[in-house]
Amino acid sequence: MIRNKTTEYALTILGFMASRNEDMYSAEYLHKQLNIPRRYLRRLLTDLSKHGFLKSTSGRNGGFVFAKDLEEINLALVINTLEGYETLCTCILGFSCCIVDKPCIMHDTWMEARSKMFEVLSNTTLADLKEKYQMDLIKKL
Amino acid sequence: MIRNKTTEYALTILGFMASRNEDMYSAEYLHKQLNIPRRYLRRLLTDLSKHGFLKSTSGRNGGFVFAKDLEEINLALVINTLEGYETLCTCILGFSCCIVDKPCIMHDTWMEARSKMFEVLSNTTLADLKEKYQMDLIKKL
DNA sequence: AATAAATACTACAAAAAGGTAGTAATATAT
DNA sequence: ATATATTACTACCTTTTTGTAGTATTTATT
Numbered sequence: 001m002i003r004n005k006t007t008e009y010a011l012t013i014l015g016f017m018a019s020r021n022e023d024m025y026s027a028e029y030l031h032k033q034l035n036i037p038r039r040y041l042r043r044l045l046t047d048l049s050k051h052g053f054l055k056s057t058s059g060r061n062g063g064f065v066f067a068k069d070l071e072e073i074n075l076a077l078v079i080n081t082l083e084g085y086e087t088l089c090t091c092i093l094g095f096s097c098c099i100v101d102k103p104c105i106m107h108d109t110w111m112e113a114r115s116k117m118f119e120v121l122s123n124t125t126l127a128d129l130k131e132k133y134q135m136d137l138i139k140k141l
Numbered sequence: 142m143i144r145n146k147t148t149e150y151a152l153t154i155l156g157f158m159a160s161r162n163e164d165m166y167s168a169e170y171l172h173k174q175l176n177i178p179r180r181y182l183r184r185l186l187t188d189l190s191k192h193g194f195l196k197s198t199s200g201r202n203g204g205f206v207f208a209k210d211l212e213e214i215n216l217a218l219v220i221n222t223l224e225g226y227e228t229l230c231t232c233i234l235g236f237s238c239c240i241v242d243k244p245c246i247m248h249d250t251w252m253e254a255r256s257k258m259f260e261v262l263s264n265t266t267l268a269d270l271k272e273k274y275q276m277d278l279i280k281k282l
Numbered sequence: 283a284a285t286a287a288a289t290a291c292t293a294c295a296a297a298a299a300g301g302t303a304g305t306a307a308t309a310t311a312t
Numbered sequence: 313a314t315a316t317a318t319t320a321c322t323a324c325c326t327t328t329t330t331g332t333a334g335t336a337t338t339t340a341t342t
Contacts, residue, residue, distance in 0.1 A: 003144045004299065015246045026318065040301050046320065059309025060317040075250065105156045105274050109216065109265045116257035124250045133246050145329065167288065181331050187290065200339025201287045 007082045009036050009044055014053065014078060018070050018126035019133035026063035051081050070130060076122035148223045150177050150185055155194065155219060159211050159267035160274035167204040192222050211271060217263035 012034055017025050027042045034041075045064055049056045055067040066073075153175055158166050168183045175182075186205055190197045196208040207214075 006300080011247060012245075019246055028318080037301055039303075042319075043301095043321095049319095056319060057309085058307075058319045061310060062308080062318045064319090075247075104153075105160050105270050106152060106216075108273070109261060109270070113258045113261035116261060117254045120250060120254035120257060129246050129250070132249070147330080169288080178331055180333080183289075184291095184331095190289095197289060198339090199289045199337070201285095202340060203288045203338080205289090 003083060006044060007079055009034075009041065010048060010078055010082055011075065012036070013041070013044070013048070014073065014126060015129050017064075017066065018073075018130045024057070024061070024063040024065055029063070047082075053078070053081075066126075070127035071125050073126045074122050075124050076118055079121065144224060147185065148220055150175075150182070151189060151219055151223055152216065153177070154182070154185070154189070155214065155267060156270050158205070158207065159214075159271045165198070165202070165204040165206055170204070188223075194219070194222075207267075211268035212266050214267045215263050216265050217259055220262065 013030060013036070016030070016034060027038070027045055030036070030045070031038045031041050036044075045054065046056065048054045049064065049067070052067055053073060054064045056062070056064050154171060154177070157171070157175060168179070168186055171177070171186070172179045172182050177185075186195065187197065189195045190205065190208070193208055194214060195205045197203070197205050
């Protein structure tokens, strides 16, 4: 759950794309806007495409667009997709000592903490972020 | 906020120590109980001592004990001590693009999610975990 | 005093994450 | 057709995190 920079980058990219109104975003453009290392950014963009968040178009005038509606992409989904999600037999936040039928001493606390965070993140979609951004723009006028 | 194994180990160790009633815990004993790599565990234990959570006693029959009351150690404190805490000018969960007076699009969402999690973690002390453990033991009888 | 059981320190090795380089493939504009 | 602007793929390099090894130091037991 935001353990690495890759996830941070991904959210930054998606949040940026969601809040603007371009029809196409090239890697180069995103690089200049967001200051994420060129090559790394590209790899991440193809990754996000493979995961179904974006659609890519090759060739001149190519770039990336969303592959689904902004309402369908919530922040928790992005994080879980990129960081993996082994809910099976461990505490999600990392307690490998902790198995479902023999929960460790921290289990309940973690689960409570985690689920409160998860609630907020899964209830926020890219559409919400876009709306917020537009509202902020209006307020500034 | 639980970005690495080291923090996980630390919480496992402290949680374990808090829940049992030994007067002294040697690195070797903890290693056998918790399956944390011997040498790494040792280094971590000295680290936890340097940070004031534990007190170490060298020599035969030496080991580690808590340096403060269990009530004084909450989970958020442990996590922040081990992972560093640059609240100054960035979103705590990682948005380096986001500065205080020019918050990024995700800022509010993050802060809300984060603070809900933080609330639970900072309200849980090692004393609470100990109590929970004892209660669980009683229930099993 | 010698031994054994412990921690402390320093340096190194391995694995994972983050980042870079080169080249191929694709598609548009001219 | 050719040049140009773009994504895609593969391999490599760097940094950080995790884990190991060797040796020194401390202290209770005998």
